Amino acid sequence: MEQRINFFQKGRNAMQSLSAIAAHLGKSDIQKNILHLIYYRVSQINGCAYCLDMHSKDLLATGETAQRLLVLDAWREAPFYSDKERAALAWAEALTQLKGGLVAEEIYTDVKNHFSEEEIIDLTLAITTINTYNRFNIAFGAAVGTYKVGQFALN
Numbered sequence: 001m002e003q004r005i006n007f008f009q010k011g012r013n014a015m016q017s018l019s020a021i022a023a024h025l026g027k028s029d030i031q032k033n034i035l036h037l038i039y040y041r042v043s044q045i046n047g048c049a050y051c052l053d054m055h056s057k058d059l060l061a062t063g064e065t066a067q068r069l070l071v072l073d074a075w076r077e078a079p080f081y082s083d084k085e086r087a088a089l090a091w092a093e094a095l096t097q098l099k100g101g102l103v104a105e106e107i108y109t110d111v112k113n114h115f116s117e118e119e120i121i122d123l124t125l126a127i128t129t130i131n132t133y134n135r136f137n138i139a140f141g142a143a144v145g146t147y148k149v150g151q152f153a154l155n
Contacts, residue, residue, distance in 0.1 A: 021129050028122040030115070033062060034085060037072070038092045038123070039130045044073055045096050048134035050142035061149040084114040088123060095127045 025035060036059045043051035056069055071078045075089050087110040094103040102108075111120055 018129060018132065021125060025122060025126050025129070028119070028126075030088075030119050030122055030126070033059065033064060034088050035126055036062070036064070037085060038088055038126055040069065041072055041075070041089055042092050042096050042127060042130045043134055045093065046131065046134040046138065048137050049144040050137040050147070051130065051134055053144055054147040057147060057149050087111045087114040091120075091123060092127045095124065096131055 028035070036055050039051060040055040040059060043055060059069060060066065068078075068080055071080075072089075075081050075086065081089070090107045091103070091111040094107050111123070115123060
């Protein structure tokens, strides 16, 4: 797909606001591998090839296994995700696939058992932000495959 608009260049002001969010999340107490797993899973749901390429490269560079990435779409059935990762993934899916109304109580209770209130706020911010990036990439196109590890580091 050819890039329709270089939104990082033409929408510099808008993208700077997203960069400020990314900088905040880079300082969050949430483990970076959990953030990248969330970014990868949400990008799977939304079908964002650029973000899948980006986050798979970043995850693999930090020691994530190919097996966990390849099976992430079926994380509920796979035995190699921690309870904390499962809570974050369920929260990410619930916020990405909105069904109207509040997130199910059992999903909220599970995320609350593994994350502090501040971390849940940051996790929610991370999920809504990757959804935004996915939509920009899908709307305007992105040069899939060009991402270099750490190019947009979480700090």
